[in-house]
Structures are given as structure tokens and as C-alpha cells.
Amino acid sequence: MGKRKNVIAYLFVSPWIIGFILFTGGPILAVILLSFCKWDLIAPPRWVGLENYIKMFRSESEFWMVLKFTLFYTLLSVIVSVGWALFTALLLNQKVKGVRVFSFFYFVPAVVPMIALTFAFQLIFNKELGVVNYLLTLIRIRNTPNWLMDPNYVTWLVAVLNIYTFYTGQMMLIFDSALKEVPKELYEAAEIDGAGPLTRFFRITLPTISPILLFNLVTATINSLSASFTLIYPLTGGGPGKVTQAISLDIYYNAFKTFRLGYASAEAVILFCISAVVSLLMFILSKKWVYYEV
Amino acid sequence: MKRRMIGFQYALMIIVAIIMFFPILWIISSSFKPLIEFSSYPPRLFAKTFTLKNYQEVLTNSKLPIYLRNTLILMLGNTVGTLLSSSLVAYPLARMDFRGKKLIFALILATMMVPSYVTIVPQYILFRYLGWLDSFLPIIVPAFFAYPYNVFLFRQFYRTIPRELDEAAKIDGCNEWQIFWKIIVPISKPIFITIGVLSSIYWWNEFFVPMVFINSEELKPLSVGIYSFSRTTFIVRWDLIMAMATIMIIPPMILFLLAREYITAGIKTTGLK
Numbered sequence: 001m002g003k004r005k006n007v008i009a010y011l012f013v014s015p016w017i018i019g020f021i022l023f024t025g026g027p028i029l030a031v032i033l034l035s036f037c038k039w040d041l042i043a044p045p046r047w048v049g050l051e052n053y054i055k056m057f058r059s060e061s062e063f064w065m066v067l068k069f070t071l072f073y074t075l076l077s078v079i080v081s082v083g084w085a086l087f088t089a090l091l092l093n094q095k096v097k098g099v100r101v102f103s104f105f106y107f108v109p110a111v112v113p114m115i116a117l118t119f120a121f122q123l124i125f126n127k128e129l130g131v132v133n134y135l136l137t138l139i140r141i142r143n144t145p146n147w148l149m150d151p152n153y154v155t156w157l158v159a160v161l162n163i164y165t166f167y168t169g170q171m172m173l174i175f176d177s178a179l180k181e182v183p184k185e186l187y188e189a190a191e192i193d194g195a196g197p198l199t200r201f202f203r204i205t206l207p208t209i210s211p212i213l214l215f216n217l218v219t220a221t222i223n224s225l226s227a228s229f230t231l232i233y234p235l236t237g238g239g240p241g242k243v244t245q246a247i248s249l250d251i252y253y254n255a256f257k258t259f260r261l262g263y264a265s266a267e268a269v270i271l272f273c274i275s276a277v278v279s280l281l282m283f284i285l286s287k288k289w290v291y292y293e294v
Numbered sequence: 295m296k297r298r299m300i301g302f303q304y305a306l307m308i309i310v311a312i313i314m315f316f317p318i319l320w321i322i323s324s325s326f327k328p329l330i331e332f333s334s335y336p337p338r339l340f341a342k343t344f345t346l347k348n349y350q351e352v353l354t355n356s357k358l359p360i361y362l363r364n365t366l367i368l369m370l371g372n373t374v375g376t377l378l379s380s381s382l383v384a385y386p387l388a389r390m391d392f393r394g395k396k397l398i399f400a401l402i403l404a405t406m407m408v409p410s411y412v413t414i415v416p417q418y419i420l421f422r423y424l425g426w427l428d429s430f431l432p433i434i435v436p437a438f439f440a441y442p443y444n445v446f447l448f449r450q451f452y453r454t455i456p457r458e459l460d461e462a463a464k465i466d467g468c469n470e471w472q473i474f475w476k477i478i479v480p481i482s483k484p485i486f487i488t489i490g491v492l493s494s495i496y497w498w499n500e501f502f503v504p505m506v507f508i509n510s511e512e513l514k515p516l517s518v519g520i521y522s523f524s525r526t527t528f529i530v531r532w533d534l535i536m537a538m539a540t541i542m543i544i545p546p547m548i549l550f551l552l553a554r555e556y557i558t559a560g561i562k563t564t565g566l567k
Contacts, residue, residue, distance in 0.1 A: 005390065005391075005392060006392045006393050008386075008390075008469075008470050008471075009386035009390045009392035009395070009470075010392070012382055012383060012385050012386045012390075012470075012474075013383050013386055013387070013398060015379040015382060015383055015438065015439045015440045016379070016383040016398075016402065016439065016440040016442075016445060017398075018439055019379075019436060019438075019439025019440055020401065020405065020439075022420070022436075022439070023413065023417060023436050023439065024405045024408060024413055025401075025405075026416070027412075027413035027415075027416035027417055027420070028408070028412065028413060028416075030415075030416035030419070031412060031413065031415055031416050034415060034416065041422075087310075088310060088314075091303075091306065091307050091310060094303050094307070096300060096303055096304060096307070102307050102310075102311055104551075104554075105311035105314055105315045106310065106311065106314050107550075107558075108314070108315065108318065108547060108550060109314050109315070109317070109318060111495050111499075111546045111547065111549070111550045111557075112318060112499075112543045112546055112547065113498065113499035113501075113516075113517055113542055113543060113546070114499065114501065115499070115501050115517045115520060115521060115542075116321060116520070116539040116542050116543050117317050117318075117321075119321065119520075119524065119532075119535055119536070119539050120317035120318070120320045120321045120324075120539070121317060123320065123324065123332070123337075123532065124316075124317065124320060128335070129332070129333060129334075129335055129337055130337065131320075131337040131339075134335070134336050134337055163313075163314075164314070164317065166499075169561075170561050173558055173561045173562050174561070174562060176562075177562045222407050222409075225409050226408075226409030226410060226411070229411070229501075229502045230501045230502055233501075233505075234501070234521055247411070248409070248411045248502075251411045251414070251415070252411070252414075252505075252506070255414070255415050255418070256418070256506060261415055261419075264415055265415050265416075268411060268412045268413075268414075268415060269412075271409060271411060271412055272408065272409075272412045275407055275408060275409055275412070276407075278407070279404060279407040282407070
């Protein structure tokens with residue numbers, strides 16, 4: 001009887017198991033093997049041992065730049081998107097009329113295709129004709145920046161534009177429901193004691209929602225690692241030069257433009273290791289937010 | 295004092311709303327500008343000479359209708375596939391005890407964290423071997439094998455359904471399949487709608503996966519089509535791009551308005567217990 005039940009359960013789960021073997025688990029093993037090979041899809045793959053990795057980590061290798069930008073972008077976009085999500089969620093928790101209308105405007109960029117938004121950004125941040133630089137000249141700023149072409153600005157810009165992504169909207173909603181669960185009595189007590197809004201935020205709000213903050217920080221890291229292509233590729237194409245070449249773009253170029261599949265696989269392995277470390281962190285920290293109960 | 299505080303709050307909320315909505319507004323309003331106005335300075339939000347020509351042009355004289363059709367196919371295929379498979383897979387994870395359940399659930403959560411760039415090269419090779427490149431198959435077929443994120447959402451919902459229902463059905467002689475199909479599925483309508491909507495919006499917007507697997511113009515979805523259109527014209531046709539972009543952003547916005555409660559509820563539960 002017990003055995004029969006196991007069989008039935010596995011029949012239900014079987015689509016996922018097949019999918020896992022074909023599209024996730026199998027490919028992860030394959031990408032590790034491929035990272036030790038040289039392959040251009042025409043000649044048969046050739047085992048080259050650690051060559052791809054050695055090439056990647058040579059001191060003059062471009063990969064250092066790619067890795068540096070990816071980590072910079074991830075770190076900055078996590079700070080920006082989590083901070084922005086918390087800020088907007090706090091605004092939506094104010095006792096003012098029309099919160100529902102505001103929440104529509106705050107969340108709607110999250111459901112709009114990023115590719116469409118990147119076209120708007122190209123116009124808005126244009127050096128000569130863009131509205132951002134026009135506004136800057138109105139407040140008498142000369143030498144307005146060439147946002148998308150200047151290596152100094154563009155790396156910051158792409159990270160800041162993360163406030164328009166689906167993931168930031170998602171975090172805003174999660175923060176929003178966490179904020180609604182902070183006990184009202186705490187605020188009332190603090191107000192009687194004469195605590196100002198800032199004190200209340202740092203002494204009551206932040207400690208109460210800290211598990212959710214932690215959760216959002218880790219998911220934001222995974223999200224910016226796995227969504228960077230959709231924002232950066234159409235916006236800058238990795239340029240100017242290669243200053244915004246995140247690892248996702250580099251994998252794409254190497255695998256599907258120059259057909260260096262082994263090298264691209266080695267990069268994918270590095271990306272896998274980075275996200276595995278983040279996930280592990282998530283797993284360890286998860287005990288704080290009771291997320292994995294089976 | 296109190297009044298000034300509220301005034302300040304409103305001002306802040308309005309500024310944030312403008313920042314968030316501005317790019318969308320810019321796309322929509324620009325779609326009514328003739329090309330020449332894109333190079334006028336200072337930049338204007340609204341067109342000096344309002345025109346509908348851009349829409350006429352992209353609807354009759356570009357590949358937009360084909361891109362739209364392709365997007366719809368990808369969106370529907372993925373949504374149907376994921377609803378069928380994920381609802382099924384989540385059932386025993388939420389409501390049955392079996393060996394290896396913990397391991398399977400842990401693996402499902404773990405694969406949620408793997409960026410698609412990690413597995414894209416082997417997947418490409420697999421689909422090349424199968425002869426599926428440059429078709430919808432590499433993009434739709436995986437949906438029929440349950441996406442972890444959606445399995446997770448279904449499981450969270452199923453867990454809230456009282457177990458007594460299953461017990462009663464079992465006494466009446468129902469097997470697991472009948473319990474799933476006749477009891478669980480009918481009362482899980484909200485989660486089917488939530489995932490249906492989320493998946494539709496996701497695949498309407500998706501850029502990376504079709505970018506890798508599709509080359510022919512005739513098979514490109516809107517996201518990739520609009521991108522390649524912006525790259526192939528001699529001068530950048532901002533007028534036409536903005537009309538296409540507007541056509542692309544309106545449906546997810548409408549869908550969001552219609553299914554707002556479902557979307558927000560679905561997202562909120564993912565982050566919490």
C-alpha cells in the first residue's frame with residue numbers, strides 16, 4: 001500500500017523530474033563538462049582541460065573586467081532596488097487618501113516589458129536631445145553628461161534603472177505586506193513617548209521587518225544576476241567599449257556570436273558558483289524567516 | 295504642523311509616481327509624434343503635430359502583426375503548459391507523504407535560483423540536436439515540464455485547503471487522481487488565475503530566451519522583433535519604434551488592471567510563509 005502511494009506521488013511529480021533532467025540538472029552537468037572543452041559547433045568538441053579557465057583568469061584577460069562589472073552592477077542594483085522597494089512600500093503605508101492610485105503607478109513599470117522601457121531610456125538620457133539633460137540645463141548645469149556613452153555614468157545608470165524592473169515591484173509588494181503586519185500598538189506607544197518618525201522607523205519598523213529585508217536582499221542578488229541581460233543588452237549592448245558587459249552578455253556573445261562554446265561554458269560555471277554561494281547564504285539565513293517548511 | 299506633514303507626504307508620493315510612470319508616459323506620448331519632432335529641442339512630452347500615422351504604418355507596413363501573432367503563441371503555449379504541469383507536480387508536494395519528498399522540494403527551490411544563462415548553452419546544443427532551433431518548440435516545450443517557481447506557488451495554495459476534504463473523498467472511494475481533478479482543481483481557481491496572469495505577462499515580456507533560439511523574422515516575438523527592427527533601419531525610426539512599443543506595453547497594463555488583486559496576492563505569498 002505504502003509503495004503504491006509512492007508510485008502515484010512520483011507519477012504526479014514526473015513532469016518536473018523529466019524537465020529537471022532535460023533542462024536544468026542535465027545541462028548543469030553538461031556545462032561543467034563543456035567548460036573543459038573547445039567547441040565551435042562545427043568541428044567535434046575537443047578536451048582541453050583547464051585551458052578555458054586559465055585563459056579566463058590570465059591577468060590581461062577581459063574576463064576580469066566582465067567579472068568586476070557584474071559584481072559592481074549586482075551590488076549596486078541590490079542596494080538601489082531593495083532601498084527603492086522599501087521606500088515606496090513605506091510611502092504606500094502612509095495614512096493618506098488615494099494610496100491605491102499611487103500603488104498602481106508604483107507597480108505598473110514592473111509589468112511593462114523592459115525592452116520597451118529601454119527605448120524610452122535611450123531617448124530620455126540622450127546627450128543632446130534628452131529630457132534629463134534639458135532639465136539639468138534648466139538648473140544651470142553645464143557639461144551635461146553623455147549618460148549612455150560615458151563609462152563613468154553608464155555603469156551607475158544601468159544599476160539605478162533597476163527600480164523599473166519586475167523584481168523591484170515584487171519586493172515592494174512583499175515589503176508592503178510585511179509593513180502592514182507591524183503591530184500598531186508599538187507605534188502608538190512610541191508616539192506617546194515622543195519618538196519622531198525616524199526613531200520609530202529605526203527602532204520599530206526596521207527590526208520588525210528585518211527577516212523580510214534579509215529575504216529581499218538575497219533574492220535581489222539572485223534576480224540581478226539572472227535578469228541583467230534583458231536590461232543591459234538592449235540599452236547599451238555591453239558598451240561603450242565593454243564597460244557594461246555583464247557576465248550574462250558575455251556568455252551570450254561567446255556562445256552565440258563567436259561560437260566559443262567551451263569558454264562560454266566556463267563563464268557559466270563561474271556564474272553558477274556565484275549564484276550557488278548566494279543560494280547557500282539564502283538557505284542558511286532562511287532559518288530566520290521560516291521559508292522552507294515542508 | 296500636521297497639515298504641512300501631509301502636504302509633504304503627498305508631494306513625495308507624487309514625485310515618486312512621476313519618476314516611475316515617466317518612461318511609460320514618454321513612450322505613449324512619443325508614439326504620436328512625427329519623426330522630425332524626435333530631433334527637436336527642447337524635448338517636448340506631447341507632440342506639436344499630433345499624428346496617428348505611426349500606428350497606421352506599423353500595423354500595415356511592418357512585421358508587427360507577425361510579431362504579435364508569435365508573441366501570442368509563445369504566451370499561450372507557455373501558460374497552458376505551465377498551468378497543466380505545475381498544478382499537477384505541486385499536488386503531492388502539498389498533500390501527500392512519500393519518500394524523497396523533502397529532497398525533491400529542496401531541488402525545486404534550488405533550481406529556482408539558477409540563472410538561465412547557466413544552462414542556456416547545453417539547452418541550445420540539445421535543441422540543435424533535436425532539430426528544434428529556430429522554432430517555438432525550445433521556448434514552449436519546457437513549460438510542459440513544470441517551472442519551479444509556479445510549482446512553489448501552487449504548493450503554497452494547496453496547503454491552505456483543509457485535509458478533511460481529501461479524507462472524505464477517500465472514504466467515498468476516490469483515488470488520488472480523482473481527488474486532485476474533482477476536488478482540488480475546482481477550488482483552486484484563484485491560483486490558476488494568478489499563475490495564468492503572471493505567466494502571460496512574463497512571456498509577453500520575455501526577451502532573452504527567444505533571442506537565443508529564434509532567428510527568422512517570421513518567428514520573432516514582439517520583444518525580439520522590436521529590437522531587431524531598431525537595429526536594421528538606416529536611421530533610427532523612433533516614431534515607429536514608439537508606436538510598436540506602445541502596442542507592446544498596453545496589454546500587460548490592461549491585464550494588470552483587470553487582475554490586480556490576483557497578481558499582488560500571488561507575489562506577496564512568495565515572500566512570506
